[in-house]
Amino acid sequence: KQEVTQIPAALSVPEGENLVLNCSFTDSAIYNLQWFRQDPGKGLTSLLLIQSSQREQTSGRLNASLDKSSGRSTLYIAASQPGDSATYLCAVRRGGSGNTGKLIFGQGTTLQVKP
Amino acid sequence: EAQVTQNPRYLITVTGKKLTVTCSQNMNHEYMSWYRQDPGLGLRQIYYSMNVEVTDKGDVPEGYKVSRKEKRNFPLILESPSPNQTSLYFCASSFFRYTDTQYFGPGTRLTVL
Numbered sequence: 107k108q109e110v111t112q113i114p115a116a117l118s119v120p121e122g123e124n125l126v127l128n129c130s131f132t133d134s135a136i137y138n139l140q141w142f143r144q145d146p147g148k149g150l151t152s153l154l155l156i157q158s159s160q161r162e163q164t165s166g167r168l169n170a171s172l173d174k175s176s177g178r179s180t181l182y183i184a185a186s187q188p189g190d191s192a193t194y195l196c197a198v199r200r201g202g203s204g205n206t207g208k209l210i211f212g213q214g215t216t217l218q219v220k221p
Numbered sequence: 222e223a224q225v226t227q228n229p230r231y232l233i234t235v236t237g238k239k240l241t242v243t244c245s246q247n248m249n250h251e252y253m254s255w256y257r258q259d260p261g262l263g264l265r266q267i268y269y270s271m272n273v274e275v276t277d278k279g280d281v282p283e284g285y286k287v288s289r290k291e292k293r294n295f296p297l298i299l300e301s302p303s304p305n306q307t308s309l310y311f312c313a314s315s316f317f318r319y320t321d322t323q324y325f326g327p328g329t330r331l332t333v334l
Binding site: 140142147148149150151152155195197199206207208209211212213214 | 254263277279315317322
């Protein structure tokens, strides 16, 4: 059974710091991994999608890496800003015959960037 | 603008009163699904649909129904809501290619008294 874990559960940093959020998964048979941002009481905004054949994806100040063999992904945020404060969720899409399109989510990391 | 819309965004109801949460997407996606989000439990899939008239259960389908009569719409039906269905509900859609991003709606916050 695929399980997704995100560490830490919460993180508080001063503005301007570079930071790394971690995501680990137990089954390497995935199609892709997606990072989302969720603001309090709001919907999920897709940040980056990494296919299983890819090692990383970049969008602006965000860089996500994927090491499928070790079951790990990281989301790197450069030069953090108060507007980055949100909960960040990673989700994997199971591969192979078990692919129903379902995303399996981690519990999220709640980030606070202090001015 | 490409988007997934849900209605209503907020709903307070009483036990046993049937309700429907609508979901619509304008991206011609084949795949649609419903998730619920609860503190400590995260996001869990309720039902999904791979195309018109094709639906199947996710991880937590009890107490819910869905239908997919049109490609763009995927309503979630609670025929007899109970307090344990108080939750934040999300609809999602994508093309059913394994490479594709899933897009989420803004969420529906449901309270069942």
